[in-house]
Amino acid sequence: MILLFSALACGETPKEKPAESIKTVAKDSIKEDTKILQEKDTLNIEKEDEPFVLTEDNAIDFFFEYQKGLPTTRIKITTSLGSFVVQLYDNVPYHKANFIYLTKKGYFDNTMFHRVVKDFIIQGGNADNRETAAKRREIGRYLLPPDTRKGYKHHRGTISMPSSEIDNPHMLASPYEFFIVVTKPGSYHLDGNYTPFGRVIDGMDVVDLINQQPVDDGDWPSKNIYIHKAEILN
Incomplete structure (x- = not known):
């Protein structure tokens, strides 16, 4: 000011x-x-x-303060094909705080699983509607640094954060999207490049069902798979 x-x-x-x-x-x-x-x-x-808007300049400081005292957290994700529960890791603070913050802001509600790669991953948090674009504008534009040295691997059921595709040599994470590994026993070639920040502890059968849906040539499901709601359980 x-x-x-x-x-x-x-x-x-x-x-x-x-x-x-x-x-x-x-x-x-x-x-x-x-x-x-x-x-x-x-x-x-x-x-x-x-209104407060996150930016490249303030995001790290904001999440550093936001993550202080956050409890071990489970998040229930309800989709058009069923629901599953994710347990977030405590020692991946920025990514955990980001996911909780977006959940509390209602960002994930009415987004989609927009990318499905058979026997590999399902990816969610985006949508081709104006509502999602408006939410991103209101929350802000920012990226998160990778946090890959906590010993977590991309086992089956791991939830991780993709990298931004725009001018991103340092593999900074795109905060609005996430993917879940479906591969048995895991997709370990992803280790070191992406940040696991939690795992599915209930409802992996729903994740598998999403992964089995037909897709087009761009891995977009032929029928929209909606995330109706993401909510904190504790």
Whole structure:
């Protein structure tokens, strides 16, 4: 917030100047000071009313504070083909905090599993509707750094975060999407490039059912598979 203040300049008052003139100057100064304070209060109110938006500059600091004290968390994802439960890892703080934050904001509701690769992964969190695009604008545009050294591997049932495809040599994670490994026993060639941040602990049969749906040449399901709701269980 930048405040522009008017400079109040008072020249040296001659000794012979009547007292009334000094009082007038003082009164005018009070009026001007009052005006400045009123303008400042107005600007403060406008600033407080501005919605918070995540950016490349503030996202890491925000999630560093947001993740403090977050409990071990399970999230239930209800889809048009059934529901499953994900347990988030505690020691992958930024990715855990991001997923919880987006869940609380209702971001995932009415998105889709938009990419299905047979016997490999299902990928969700995107949609070709205006609602999803509007949610992203309101939440902000940012990426997350990879966190691949916590010992987690891409076993079957692992939930992980894909990298952004736009000018991204450091494999920064696209925060709005996630994928779940279906491969038995896992897809370990992904280790070191993507960040596992949880695992499916209930409803893996629903994940498999989603993975079995017919898709087009671009791996987009022939029939939309919706995420109706993502909700925190504890």
